Amino acid sequence: MTAHAHADAHALAPAHDATSTGLDSRKLAIWTFIGSECMFFASLISNFLVHKGKSLVGPLPHEAWTDPATKQVFEPIIEIKLVTMGTALLLFSSLFVVLALYGAQKGNRKMLLGWLGATIMCGLFFVGMQVYEFTHFVHKGLTLSRNLFGGSFFVLTGFHGTHVTLGVIWLITMFILAFRGKITPEKAVNLEIAALYWHFVDVVWIVIFPVVYLMK
Amino acid sequence: MAHTSAGATAVSGAHGHDHGHEHAHPTPGTYAKIGLVLFVLTALEVGLYEATYGEHAGAAGQNLQPFFVPLLLLLSAAKFALVAAFYMHLKNDSKLFTTVFVFPIIIAAIVIVSLVVLMAYHMAFSRAG
Numbered sequence: 001m002t003a004h005a006h007a008d009a010h011a012l013a014p015a016h017d018a019t020s021t022g023l024d025s026r027k028l029a030i031w032t033f034i035g036s037e038c039m040f041f042a043s044l045i046s047n048f049l050v051h052k053g054k055s056l057v058g059p060l061p062h063e064a065w066t067d068p069a070t071k072q073v074f075e076p077i078i079e080i081k082l083v084t085m086g087t088a089l090l091l092f093s094s095l096f097v098v099l100a101l102y103g104a105q106k107g108n109r110k111m112l113l114g115w116l117g118a119t120i121m122c123g124l125f126f127v128g129m130q131v132y133e134f135t136h137f138v139h140k141g142l143t144l145s146r147n148l149f150g151g152s153f154f155v156l157t158g159f160h161g162t163h164v165t166l167g168v169i170w171l172i173t174m175f176i177l178a179f180r181g182k183i184t185p186e187k188a189v190n191l192e193i194a195a196l197y198w199h200f201v202d203v204v205w206i207v208i209f210p211v212v213y214l215m216k
Numbered sequence: 217m218a219h220t221s222a223g224a225t226a227v228s229g230a231h232g233h234d235h236g237h238e239h240a241h242p243t244p245g246t247y248a249k250i251g252l253v254l255f256v257l258t259a260l261e262v263g264l265y266e267a268t269y270g271e272h273a274g275a276a277g278q279n280l281q282p283f284f285v286p287l288l289l290l291l292s293a294a295k296f297a298l299v300a301a302f303y304m305h306l307k308n309d310s311k312l313f314t315t316v317f318v319f320p321i322i323i324a325a326i327v328i329v330s331l332v333v334l335m336a337y338h339m340a341f342s343r344a345g
Contacts, residue, residue, distance in 0.1 A: 023310050031313045035320035042324030049328065050335040062269070084262050091258060091295075095251035098303050099244055199304045206295045209258075210288045214265045 030193045034200045037163075041204050044159060045211060048152040052215075055147035059140055062216050077142055078213055079133070086129040087209050090164075093122035094202045097171070097195045104178070104188040112183060116175050116191075119198070123168040130161045153212065160208060163201045170194045242302055250302045254295055261291050 019025050058065025058074035065074045096119040103111025134154070142150045174194050177183050183191055242250075264287055267273055268280040301307040306314045 021310075021312060023312060027313065028316070031316045035316050038317075038320040038324045039327070042327050046328045046331040049332050080262065080265065084258070087258055088255065091254045092251065094299060094303050095247055095254075098247050102241070102244055102247070105241070196304055199299055202303075203296050203299050206292055206299065210261055210292045214261060214288055215285060216269055 024189055026189065026193055027196075030196050034196065037200060037204075041156075041160075041207075044152075044156045045207065048156050048212060051148040051152045055149045057147050059137075059142045059146070059149075061149055061153075061213075074141055077137055077140055079136075080213060082129060082133065083209065083213050086126050087205065089122045089126050089129070090202050090205050093119045093126070094199050096122065097198050101188065101191050101195050104183050104191050105185055107185045109178070109181070112178050112191075113175070116171065116178060120168060120171050120175060123164060123171065123198075127161060127165055127168065130157065130164075134158075156208065156212065160201065160204055163204070167194075167198050167201050170197065241305060241308060246302065250298055254298060257291050257295050257298075261288060264288060264291070 017025075021028065058067070059077045060074070061078045062076050064076055066072070067074070096115045100112050100115035100119060103109070103113075103115060137150075142153075144151055144154045171194060174183065174191050178191070264280070264284065268277045268284045270277070273280075300317065304317075306317065
C-alpha cells in the first residue's frame, strides 16, 4: 500500500470497525436476518398454496358461496382495487426511503426528513388498509377458524402486516434521530439497515399480492 | 491500491461498503425511473387479472387463462429483482450480500414447489383411493 493511499485511508473516516470481510458487520447481520425471514415467509406462502381451493365452506376469495343450510349467500371476499392501492403505496414507500437514504448520505437534512416522513405515511396507510380489510372480512363472515382460506390468509397477511408495523416503528425512530441531527452522512448506514428491512417487507408483498389476491 | 490490505479494509467506505466491490449508488433520477417501472409492472399485473377474469373479460380472457399464472409470476419476479438490485443496492454492493440473500431464496423456492407438488400428489392419490 502506497503512502498516498495510506493518507487517503486516514482522510476517510471509516463507518465501521475493521472486519475480516471488509464489510460492515451490521449490514451482513441484517442481510442474514432477511435471508432467514425469506424462509419464514416461504413456509407461510407454502401453507397458503397447499390449502388453496380446499375450503369446504365460504366465504371464498373469488367465488360466491351459498350456505346449503341457511341459504345465506356469501359474496366473493377479495377487493382487488383496495389492495392494489395498498400495493402501490408500499412500492412508492420503497422509492421514498431510498431517496431519504440518498439525502442522509449527501447530508441533505431537508431531503432526509421529507422523504422519510413520506415513507412513514405510506407505511401507516398500508397498515390502515390492512386493518380495514381484516375488519371488513370478519364482518363478511371470514374469520381465522371459518375455513382453510381464512386460516392461511390471516396468518400470512397478518404476519406480513406485523412486519410492516415493526418497520414503521423503526422508521419513526429513525425520523426522530434524523430530526435531532443524529443521522449524519457517516451514520447513514443506520438508516440504510432500516431501509433494507423496509425493502424486504416490500418484496415479500410483491410475492403475496399476486399469489393471494390475483391467482384464482 | 491493494484492496486486500488492512488499510483498505479500514476505509471500507463512509457508507459501509466494501471498496473492492463498491460503485456509486444510483441517482434519485434512476430511483424514480425504477419506481415508474415498478408501478407499470403492478398495473400490468392488475390489467392481466382484469383481462383474464374481470367482469368484461370475454373469449379473449379464456384464451389468456393458461398463460395467466406464468405471466403473473414473471411480472412478480421482475419487480422483486428490480427492488433487490436497485433499491437494496445488491447490484452495486458486495457479492457476499447477494449470496446471503439469494441462497435462502433458492431454498425457499424449493420448499414451496416441493410442498405444492407433494400436496397435489397426495390429493390425487387420495381421490384415486
